[in-house]
Amino acid sequence: MKQLLFALLFIPALLFAQEDQHYLAGAVPVADGKVVFTREINAPSLSKAQIYQQLLKWGQENFNTKESRVAYQNEAKGEIAIIGEEYIVFSSTALSLDRAMMKYRIIIECKEHACTLQLAGIRYEYNVSYQNEPEKYLAEEWITDEYALNKSKTKLNRISGKFRKATIDFADKTFDSATNTLGAQLLTTAPIEPVSAPQRETRAVAPMEGFVAFQADKIPSTILQMLPDNALQIKAVKGNTTDANVEWKGIGNMFGKTISTISISKDSPAYKAIGNNDVYRLSFSKPGTSADAPWIIIECRKQGETSEGQQTMLIGEITNVWIK
Numbered sequence: 001m002k003q004l005l006f007a008l009l010f011i012p013a014l015l016f017a018q019e020d021q022h023y024l025a026g027a028v029p030v031a032d033g034k035v036v037f038t039r040e041i042n043a044p045s046l047s048k049a050q051i052y053q054q055l056l057k058w059g060q061e062n063f064n065t066k067e068s069r070v071a072y073q074n075e076a077k078g079e080i081a082i083i084g085e086e087y088i089v090f091s092s093t094a095l096s097l098d099r100a101m102m103k104y105r106i107i108i109e110c111k112e113h114a115c116t117l118q119l120a121g122i123r124y125e126y127n128v129s130y131q132n133e134p135e136k137y138l139a140e141e142w143i144t145d146e147y148a149l150n151k152s153k154t155k156l157n158r159i160s161g162k163f164r165k166a167t168i169d170f171a172d173k174t175f176d177s178a179t180n181t182l183g184a185q186l187l188t189t190a191p192i193e194p195v196s197a198p199q200r201e202t203r204a205v206a207p208m209e210g211f212v213a214f215q216a217d218k219i220p221s222t223i224l225q226m227l228p229d230n231a232l233q234i235k236a237v238k239g240n241t242t243d244a245n246v247e248w249k250g251i252g253n254m255f256g257k258t259i260s261t262i263s264i265s266k267d268s269p270a271y272k273a274i275g276n277n278d279v280y281r282l283s284f285s286k287p288g289t290s291a292d293a294p295w296i297i298i299e300c301r302k303q304g305e306t307s308e309g310q311q312t313m314l315i316g317e318i319t320n321v322w323i324k
Helices: 001-019 046-061 159-184 220-231 269-273
Strands: 038-042 071-076 081-092 096-111 115-125 135-138 189-190 212-214 231-236 241-242 246-254 258-265 279-283 296-308 311-323
Touching: 038 159, 046 071, 046 081, 046 096, 046 159, 071 296, 071 311, 081 159, 096 159, 096 246, 115 159, 115 246, 159 189, 220 246, 231 246, 231 258, 231 269, 241 269, 246 279, 246 311, 258 269, 258 296
Parallel strands: none
Antiparallel strands: 038 115, 038 189, 071 081, 081 096, 096 115, 115 135, 212 311, 231 241, 231 279, 246 258, 258 311, 279 296, 296 311
């Protein structure tokens, strides 16, 4: 009897250990230095067009706010991109609420009888009592094995560990929801080990007097963090029209391309001058300086857009970057 009681006492601890294992070493996949959760869904009875239509509907129904929505769609290529932000809750009681804002991208690639979903571009904003502005973290510098686990990789760290656990749960929930949309009884699903992106031909960046040229995927993170506080102006290369009433949304990766996203009015002359695949430039000026004296210029080629009331989210592949 004593042995039975002793064994029963250890069952909860054993179950807890098994659950914890789901969040330990290797649970957060990293490819080319970026956190990317990936799942492939096999749907033998569905065509590429059927998978695309069902997942597009899933995206539009589940991400239907100003902050979370389908940002790009291309039926011919079977491509869907979703941008999202929502709170992840760590604990909630009658007296306190511990949560963080998580922003992310979901990339969907559809093909015959299968599709691949990726959750990437993850970043967080976390309000703490001892400062006015929220603390900001990138997934790559916060929830990977290096940052969120102890040295022996056997335990979650107290703060970053809760972000890691909540993010893994969110990825599982999101992928399961997409799987169920396609009909779980027809499918087999499998998480995919992250692989490095195929090597793309490195294109020489055109020089610009007084500036240093950078590859789009080599912009230092410290510089990217400065951009939201800068004055931004867009210039349509064709037609030479400009507009300073634009909002920077950020840089990401979509279908193997480094892309930028901005918000611009549909009435903007610059927006009207930019057609599909047209080139435009984004010039950033430091606070208190002239818009004619930018310190960083990002050249883009339009890839798509999504409506946001009177505003449009303009998505462009970054082709050139110049920094002073």
